[in-house]
Amino acid sequence: MNNPKSTGSGGVPVVKTDASAGKFWVPKGLSKDQLEKTRFEVWLEPLEDMWEEQKKKEVCQTFHEALSSMDRRVHHSFVLDLVDHSRDLRKRKPDTLAFLILREFDTMLSVKKMTEEELTRILTPELRMQAFHLAASAHSNVFDILSKLYYLQGPDNSFLVSRVRVMLARQQFKEAATCVTKVNLHNCFSLEDICLPLIFQDKANMVERYVQGFPELQEALVRQLDVFCEQGYDINAYLSEMTISVPGVRVEKLRRRHMTKLILRLVKMFKLDMSICPNTAKSKDLGAIKYLIHKRYIEESMAQDVWEELIVSTIGDNKSVQVGFIDQLVWYNDIPAAARWARHYEIDVNQLPEAVFEELQRSDASNAACEEQDVGENWDEELPDAPTVDYYPLSLPGERIILVSTATGIQQCLADITSKQNPMVGIDMEWRPSFSPTQKSKVALCQIATHETAYLLDMTALWVSETKDIVKDFFQQLLQSEEILKLGFEISGDYKMLGQSFPELQEVLKGEKRTVDLNGLGKQILKEIPRSGNSRIGSHGLTDLVHYCFGKYLDKRDRISDWERRPLRQAQMTYAALDAFCLLEVYAYLKEKVSYHGLQINMEQCNSSKTNKKSKSKAKPKLSKSPKKKPSFSEALNQPPPPPISAGQLAVVCDNMLQGLGRHLRSCGVDVKVLDNDDEHDEALQISLKEGRAILTAGQPYIQLKSKVDDGKIMCVQTQKKAKNQVQDVLDFFNVTVTPADIFSRCQLCNGNVYAKVTNPEMRQLWLHKQTLLGKSRHADKDDDKDVCGNFEDVMITGDDDYEDEEDELRYMRPTKQSSDSGKTSSATDQAQGVASQPIIVGNPYGYLTSHASNQDRSTTVADSSSDFDPTSVCTGTAFEASAGASQYMDRSPASYTEGALDFSNVKVGKSVDFQVDLVPEGILDVVDHFFCCTTCGKVYWEGKHFAKVCNQFAHVLDRGEDRQGKLDDGAVTA
Incomplete structure (x- = not known):
């Protein structure tokens, strides 16, 4: 039988003797270059034939036979030629013949290792450059193994920089970033070469991977981005002056607002100091000030003394933020207040608006001295006080609220607790709210309440070198005691914050025992209690549970206040004491309910330590196992779906993917907040928990948030539907009745009514x-x-x-x-x-x-x-x-x-x-x-x-509303 022939380099015939076995006869007398080229051409064709027939085992066997038939000094060049000429190298898929060849070659080298001297002679710069060129155009897994086999990450790889420069000249910034990251050439390129062009193209995720593991580069990047956030900085001028033009610039992503969010994300991700980005810090501090001003002047939801405390603690000694605060007061047309704060902060008159300067000139010296002496006075007496509400009272007399700030005091507190028979305490903690990344909050007050006394542990004063060991011993004896029953409401969050604030207490917290979370216990008990009357429980919060038990809500007006400021106001001390003391009263009420109804419920089964141990397992996310759903309070009472409500009674927060739906719901009179495009999905959860709004979302965010809120407080919107149909789905879900009078009852711009x-x-x-x-x-x-x-x-x-x-x-x-x-x-x-x-x-x-x-x-x-x-x-x-x-x-x-x-x-x-x-x-x-x-x-x-x-x-919605109008008229729904 005649053997088939093929033509090698220079027209030299190559005779195949046994193609199936991969054995070849190569004529003698060829030059070295001809011989090497002939080798890969002879072996590549049968390897690709077997690969197409999915004979991977035969491919590996033939490849090893090829390597064994030649000198090991040419193995690297032979493999590189095979990979370079394989048809599927650049198909950008993980399973290719090229990858299989490289993997088998790597296996062989791990068995038959070469000395460093041999590798130095074999792996010439030219050969390594060829490998780098192939890697840059192949799949990521091919890049990784080529980098390993040809020592592309070695310390002497600076000759590869020229190849990356070619990519940059071609404006291939993404490819250049990948290559530099794979072979660690970061020190050879500036921010302007790779990082900033990717930022301008809105490829921040790639930049995060690029700077991973390079702290100096991370800091330099954040500093440069912060320069872009400087007041009046012209980013377009910077772009025009760059040595390499950047295509596809996302100008809308270069605004200060988006850049600030990116900087804060990088600072958090790489644990950087906020001091390296002063413009961003100032911007966020001003944002916090604007928020507080809005709460005071627009919502009027914050007491004057609390507001002033937060203003002082948020601004601190930052002069630029102080000036910005004055400007904001002028913006709200409160010139007298702006003048008084300007005196307090001793702002240079040259930095003040003209109206404030004139107000200062009109004020007499005695009033100016008085206002400068005490900022805490009421500067806004003309604003009406909040209406009186009958809140749940603290039944302890004022002298039984004890502020503990010394070692003697904390020892007396422990002695008092342990001296009682069957001791039981309510535990709560307070810390200053953080409105900006420049503020680092930690537990400032820890409330420990018995039936006779409420102890307020001043953690700011106690956690010093002289008393730190005594405080640590106190928490160890309290939390790890089997005799003392500890009550809390969502107390795992308090424990977590305590550990973050004082890391030396983390070991103590790991051994805590007999801690009952009244949130879980309350839901478990109420689930078993038959429905009584028309009682309805809110969706979350201790105040809802207190209202169910005692018919009154807790006064939460002092919750958002500066808990680190001393001395504490009397209102703060009363609030703090009540938050811990009411836990004892709620527990007693629930225990009585269990006894009255003859329920078989272990009153200590909902303890936080079990929850904490489960939360440590990061390898098993909650969503992987269809966890048992926690019953909401309304479920616990076995209540039927709520009666129809009016559009004005529904309050929702829309995820940023449902902005159109949010606007149209607002057209129907629904109270709607809508997340911004750049807000994280978790922001909807925070707003929901804070304001009691239901969440409208879809897809993965719905799966992530569903387990964190009660049923009936979150809806998965079908995004494939038109907004018109989405509106009807939402109204059906929440049982909302819409009348023509509801149309445009809310402002389309700000949601006001x-x-x-x-x-x-x-x-x-x-x-x-x-x-x-x-x-x-x-x-x-x-x-x-x-x-x-x-x-x-x-x-x-x-x-x-x-x-x-x-x-x-x-x-x-x-x-x-x-x-x-x-x-x-x-x-x-x-x-x-x-x-x-x-x-x-x-x-x-x-x-x-x-x-x-x-x-x-x-x-x-x-x-x-x-x-x-x-x-x-x-x-x-x-x-x-x-x-x-x-x-x-x-x-x-x-x-x-x-x-x-x-x-x-x-x-x-x-x-x-x-x-x-x-x-x-x-x-x-x-x-x-x-x-x-x-x-x-x-x-x-x-x-x-x-x-x-x-x-x-909305005719379909309005018709539906008119059908239910009779129910509204009958009193089933009140506006």
Whole structure:
């Protein structure tokens, strides 16, 4: 039989003697180069044939026979040629012939090891460069094994830098980063070479992997990113000056807000010091200040003394934040308070706004000295106090609340506890809230309550070198005692915080015994108790359990306060004592219930130590095993689904993937908070637990969050549905009844539901006066110039909607051209007054906010061109006539209205909020009698065709609501 032939290098024939066995006869007399090339060509074809036939065993056998037939000094070059010419090397899949060959070669070398001297002679720079070139274009697993076999990670691999430079010149930043990471060439490249281009392309995850294990590089990166966050820094100028142009720059991701989040993530990930990023720290501290100001001036949900404590502790000695705080007070139009705080912080008058400087000049020396002497006085007496509520009281007399700050005191506390028969204590802990990454909180107060006394352990004073050992011994004897029963509510979180605050106590906490968590015990007991009366238990919190047991809620107004400040206020001490003491009373109540109903329940079965031991196993996540669902309080009472509720009674938080749904629910009158695009999904959980809102989410976030909230407080939305159908699913899930009066009862911009009624003459006066105030914004940096809503709730909607007439719904309307007279008046007044105003956007004739932008993004000014706006096409027609006028419809709405909330001189509404009258087209003033302005953000609404359109879009929901209207009228639901 004739043997098949193939042609080798230079046309030299190669005769196959036994192709199936992989044996070949190679003619003699060939040069070295011809011989090496002929070898891989002869062996590659049969190897690929066997690979295609999925004969991996035969491939390995043939490959080893090939290596055994040649000198080991050419093995590395032979293998590299086989890999280089294999057809599937660059297919970017893990299972390839190239990878199999390399793996078998690695196995052989591990058995027949070469000396370092041999490898040095064999692995020339040229051969290693060839291996690096192949690795850069292959799958990751091929790169790894090539790097190992050809010593690409060795200390003498700097010659590979030239190849990476070629990639950078070709703008292949991602590939370059992978290569540098694989072979450890980080020291050969600057931040501007690889890291920053990837950041500009929004590939932060790759940058995190790139700098992993290089602390100096991590710090340098964070410092440079922080420079980009400096006030007034021009990132576009930096991009234009880079030596290598970067394609695909994500400019929207380079704003200060996004950059700050990235910096904080890197700082947390690599455990860096916040001092290396001062601009970011200042930004977050100012964000905390804005939050506190919002809580005080807008929500009015924080007592003045508590607020002042938090302001002082948050600002500290940071002069730049102090100046920013003064600016924020001016922004809220509280000039007197700004002047008083300016005196307290001794701000340089050259850094103060002119209005504050003038206020300081008007104040007399005696008042200034008094205000500078005591910042804690009430500076805002004109603000009304919160209404009196009948909270659950502390039954201990004041003299039985003992603050422990000495070694003697803590020893007396332990002696008192251990001297009692069957000792039992309630334990709770407090720490200062942290509003920014520059604040590091730790346990400041540990409350230990017996039936006669509440001991408040001042951990700040006790945890010093003189008493540290005594405190450690106290916790060891208390927590590890078999005789003392410890009660807490979600106490595992307190124990965790205690261990983080004082690491020397972590060993003590590992041995804690007889600790009962009343959260789990309460749910277990209530599950067995037959339903009684109309009692309903809230979804979470000790205050809900106390209310179920005793009919009153706990007073939580002092919960968010500065627990590290000394001396503690009496209100703080009472709050702290009650939080621990009420645990004893709740336990006694639950124990009585168990006895009364004859339940077979172990009152000590819900202890935190078991929970802690389970949580240590990180290899077995909770979701892998379908864990047993914890019953909620409502489940525990075996209650049927709740009766229908009105739209205004439902409060939800929407994940950032459901922003469109959130906006449309708000259109139906639902109280909705929406996460921002960059917020983590866990943020929804925090808002839910803090404000009692239900969570709307989907996909993996739903799986992650479901186990952390009670049933009925979270819904998995079907994202494949249109928003219109999603709305109905949500209303069905929560049993919500919607009436036409609920439509637009909430502000689309900020979720507020308090409006100021404005008549047409008043609107004309405000509109004309606002034209004289346009064009002089005192905040030049648009990235920081945020309105009330943008600062805190950040519910601006982005993305597309699923509604059928979305194009009509999101259509912009140009306002009418201003008359030349009004323009002259505005210019003259501007020069005379120099009053600041906000940038504006084009409004919508339907009274519906169509621009998905917050105030800081408003760059479009009033159009100075002719308009095709026809006011009669907006506010006339059957829908408007059928409504019998805006005032009648709004009077039926569940929204609240306020009279006398307008500031005509400054064009503001509510508590010094800019009245957005400049967004109202001039032609609307001729056809609308009444307007409604949101007192939270200043957005102006009026009734037009859009109300009818939304009613039509939600007709299926409104019809459903009307069917249930009888139930509402019968008293089943109250607003």
